[in-house]
Amino acid sequence: MDIFTQVEIVLRSAGYETWKWTGLSPSVVCFENASVLGFVHEYGTSTELLRLWATDQQAVLARHSGALRAAGQKAWNVYSVFLSGDQVPQPQRAVDQIEEDFTLTRKIARCSVRTPDDVERALLPLTRIRAQPLLGDPRFESRLRTRLKDLPEGALAALLSQTRPDDVARILGARA
Helix, strand or coil: CCHHHHHHHHHHHCCCEEEEECCCCCCEEEEECCCCEEEEEEECCHHHHHHHHHHHHHHHHHHCHHHHHHCHHHHHHEEEEEEECCCCCCCHHHHHHHCCCCCCCEEEEECCCCCHHHHHHHCHHHCCCCCCCCCCCCCHHHHHHHHCCCCCHHHHHHHHCCCCHHHHHHHHHHHC
16 A cells, blocks of 8 residues: 555545655655645654654755745644554554654654555544434434433424424423
8 A cells, every 4th residue: 555645635535735745755745724734754664763753854844944934823733744554563652652742843653554544543633523423323212202201291292293393382381
């Protein structure tokens, strides 16, 4: 799997503009929307990620310093994303600690990024919140009856049927 291609797919579907910057080897995927901008770095191993992330971050920021100064409020929302595809568990804690370094940029660091789902999970902090409501829950009526247990049975039956809202209100008003 090509991590950069998946990164661009996820970020573009989240409303970001993306482009590759080849001024660093390996290249970097840059991204930007109305309020956030950032840079995605890919490493062959987590050891390489741990060794190079700070230097690579500094190089990218130095190269784009003019644009960052002109970015105004957006300059407070600069992300550096560091991804590695290897599955070595030992350095996981050290990779996690990169995110706790709050100097220069906000950071996302992940290793074991091997599938499109892994890329999406890694980039979740940059994407919109997606709720998955339960629509058409077959137990909806029984759950609603449980929650509305203090209503008179006639009013509850009217509420759950095709009774007009003003008739339901009249039934409820008669209770008072």
